[in-house]
Each structure stands twice: as structure tokens, then as C-alpha cells.
Amino acid sequence: MSFFIRTKKKFKKIIARLFKKKQMRIGIYGPPNAGKTTLSNRIVRDWTGDAVGPVSEIPHETRRARRKEGVTIADEKGNAVTIDIVDTPGVTTKIDYKEFLEYGIESEEAVVRAREATEGVAEAMHWLREDIEGVIYMLDSTQDPFMQVNIMLIGIIESRGLPVIIVANKNDLPDASATRIKSAFPQHPVISISGLEGNNVEELYEKMIDYFG
Template identity: 75%
Template sequence: MNFLFRAKAKASKFFRTFFGKKHSRIGIYGPPNAGKTTLANRIVRDWSGDAVGPVSEIPHETRRARRKEDITITGTNGSSISIDIVDTPGVTTKIDYHEFLEYGLEKDEAVRRAREATEGVAEAMHWLRGDLDGVIYMLDSTQDPFMQVNIMMIGIVESRKLPVVIVANKIDLPDAAPQRIRSAFPQHPVVQISGMEGKNVESLYETMTQVFG
């Protein structure tokens, strides 16, 4: 399956280059429960009326990468980009089945989810090694942005020389501090939004057309 998709991606890239049409594959990355799937669903719904997948307060609800193809986003100045959105599992340095027990899951289900989440992180890293043209890195603006996983992931994205937009999510919450994220990663554009309420997503779309276009 991965081989066929990579072959399709290479063929698609050839035709886009030959015919001069800009098309990018954008991965949404970040730690668990940062709001990645909520944002992916909002982007896809806003521009195609569809959705990517379910969301949940339970960590690692997304345990496999999910994608939606051919989403066209238009900025206020008329510029547009055509993208495939890839919603990836939450990246973390440790996955423990006890996390799931805290949400009332039975042990067998918790162990299964932990195993699938671990496999999902490996899959997300595989995508990052060569199947993406850019990254949206999602952060919960109520949390410390200097966590090890964030420093590591931004470093990997930079080493791949991929364009990145950092999203400071959940600004609707009273303890949100998006300015901490701006201070942590001043080398990259940071857009503060509420993915749940849709606040300031137009600014994110404008930034996406500029960075990924």
C-alpha cells in the first residue's frame, strides 16, 4: 500500500511539474490532544464540505495517518493553493497504556490503543522523511511549548528544509498564552487560533497560501 501510494505521489509530482500546477502535501503534526484532527476537519469542511476523522478527549484518538486530497484554499488577495491534508497521530516520546485506563477503558483496550498509537507515531515519522511538502505544527497554547518532543520535531522539520507554519491552538481557553509559542519559535510564522470555535482561521489560511504556495 505504501509503495503504491509513493508511486502515485511521484507520478502526480511529475505531472504537476510538467503542467506547472502547484500542489502540496501538508502534514499536520504536534503532540497528542493539540487539536490536529479538529483543525484538519475544519480545513476540509471549510473548503470541501467533507471531514477527516473523529475527535475525542482521549489521547491518541488518531492512531493512523489520514489524508484528504485536492483541497483548494484561497487567500484574501486571490492567491490559492491546492493541497492534500495529512492528519497524523500525536507525536510523543512515551506512550503508556495507563494513560487510557484513566479514561475508563478496560486494560485490553488500553493496551491495544497504546500499541496502535506507538505504530502511528512511527508512521507519522515515516511520512516526514520524504512524503510531505510542508508541515503545520500544532501546539496547545495552554501548555509549555518547550517540551522535548516539540524541540525535537521542529528540529527534524528544519533538517528536512520543509516550510512550516506553527499554530498556537485553543486561544479560547482562559489560560492560553500564545505569546509563549511565538517566543519559543521566533524563526517560524506563528498563527494563533481556536480550532474548535474557528476563531482566526482566516489568518491561518492566508498564511498557508503564502508559506506553502
């Protein structure tokens, strides 16, 4: 191989490193029990074989933001995006330790969980205002989307000008209605999926490549 060709290849590698696109930090946000960790685990397992954290029917099971770096999502055409996924605690306007008592958790542990969940929500809001560069907003499509917390969070996301994909989760359940969510937030793309069953996640991956790539 000539000196010219070797130099040209080395130059191309240097240029590629200099102009390599920074991977985006994508936060998965939404109210408690919307399926954020379930989706986080599915994305990470599908593309890395790993997982983010445990899933539970108990509200606020995720009480601290969890991050998985360098997840590359690709399609059959060769388009791809590499992201850092941040699985955040469910954001709500009020956390009461009595919520945990209903699931058989002892009073002392319930108080600790409530405090940790409150701190986790504050942490999630800090991430959203300072560090997050794109958002997947998770909603349980069997529930009313017109909740104060959803309006507040979508407003913050919009005020920062962040790209956002709204996910209407749990479309495997009979009461699911993605149409209701689309009517609530018509200004944003809405993808109907089941994070648990994997229904329609391919469409979500395509939208993530398009929006976050």
C-alpha cells in the first residue's frame, strides 16, 4: 500500500472521529406504572442482551434514575442511532407512604420507599431540565391522559425544545385506546405498543432512529 493511500485512510479516520455525532441521552418519562422500566428493559435486551432494572406492579419500584449507555438501534436499510437510555422514576404530584401499605409492605419500609421515591422524582426533574436531550414519554393507554402531571411534563419538554415520542403503552389490554392519547397530544407522534408483549416495538424503533438520529 502506497504512502499516499495510507495517509488518506488515516486522514479519513481522524475526520470521522472529529465529526462523529454525539450519542443522545434519551429519558423515558411518564407517570408511575406506565411501563417505563418494562420498555427500557425491552430496548436494552433487544439491542444489547442486557437489562436496566426490575419490574413490579408496586408503584414507584424505580426510585432512582438508571442509565444504560451506548445502545445502538438499527434498521434493515442501515440507518442507526446510538443512545444512552435513562429510565426514570414515575413522576407524580404526590407520593404517600400509604400507597405501599396496600401492597403488603410494612409501615417502616413504606415510609423509606416514599422518601426515596420523592427524592427520585426530584432527580428525574433535574435530569429533564439539565441533561436529557430527547424523551420517550410513556402513557398507560388504558388510563386518562389528561392528568396534571402529563400536561406539566409535556410542557417542560416542549419549553426545552426536546424531541419527544409519546408511547401509548399496554395495547394488549382490552381497555387500551391510543386514539385518546393522540387527541390529548396531537402535536407529537404517538406510537401504540405493548412493552410487555413486544407489540409494534419495531415501529417505535423506526421512529427513534428518525427522531433521535
